[in-house]
Amino acid sequence: MCYSEFGDIFQAISDLDADVISIENARSGLELLESFRNEGYDKGVGPGVYDIHSPRVPPTEEIAENLRQTVSVLDIRQVWVNPDCGLKTRKAPEATAALRNMVEATRQVRASVTKES
Numbered sequence: 001m002c003y004s005e006f007g008d009i010f011q012a013i014s015d016l017d018a019d020v021i022s023i024e025n026a027r028s029g030l031e032l033l034e035s036f037r038n039e040g041y042d043k044g045v046g047p048g049v050y051d052i053h054s055p056r057v058p059p060t061e062e063i064a065e066n067l068r069q070t071v072s073v074l075d076i077r078q079v080w081v082n083p084d085c086g087l088k089t090r091k092a093p094e095a096t097a098a099l100r101n102m103v104e105a106t107r108q109v110r111a112s113v114t115k116e117s
Contacts, residue, residue, distance in 0.1 A: 002085040007035045020044030024084045026066055027051040033073045045074055048084030049105070050098060055090065057097040063105035076113050081106045 002024040006013075013021060025032050025047035032047065049066040050058040070079055083102060087095050 006032050010035050010039050014039075014041065014043075018043065020046055020080050022046035022048075022080070022082060022085070024048050025070075026084050027053060030066060030069055033070060037073045041074070041078070044078050044080055046080035046082045047074075049081055049102060050083050052083050052086050052090055052095075052098070055094050057094055058101060060101040060104045060108070063102050064108050067105055067109040071109065071113065076110070 006023065020043065023032055023046065026049055030047075036045065047070050049063050049070065067079075067081065081102065083098065090098070
């Protein structure tokens with residue numbers, strides 16, 4: 001789901017009975033997480049953890065911080081880590097570098113959550 005008034009259709013999305021939804025999240029400053037915080041959600045969510053609309057490769061720590069904020073709202077078992085919608089707009093070298101940082105950020109956050117448990 002890219003660029004919608006997500007809060008307005010939250011219940012309809014929940015009613016779809018999809019196993020996992022993928023949403024644009026990073027470009028909006030993670031504001032869509034508020035819908036999940038306010039409404040609750042019991043299915044999988046793939047909130048974008050970095051904005052793909054720039055050739056800029058986000059640093060690992062920036063992506064990790066977005067993930068930490070995400071798992072402060074959603075149970076880590078619900079989260080499917082992915083970039084915002086539209087990787088096809090990026091060239092292979094920048095997409096590859098950003099995805100490597102995303103995977104490393106995911107490893108770091110998972111390790112920290114495992115230590116806390």
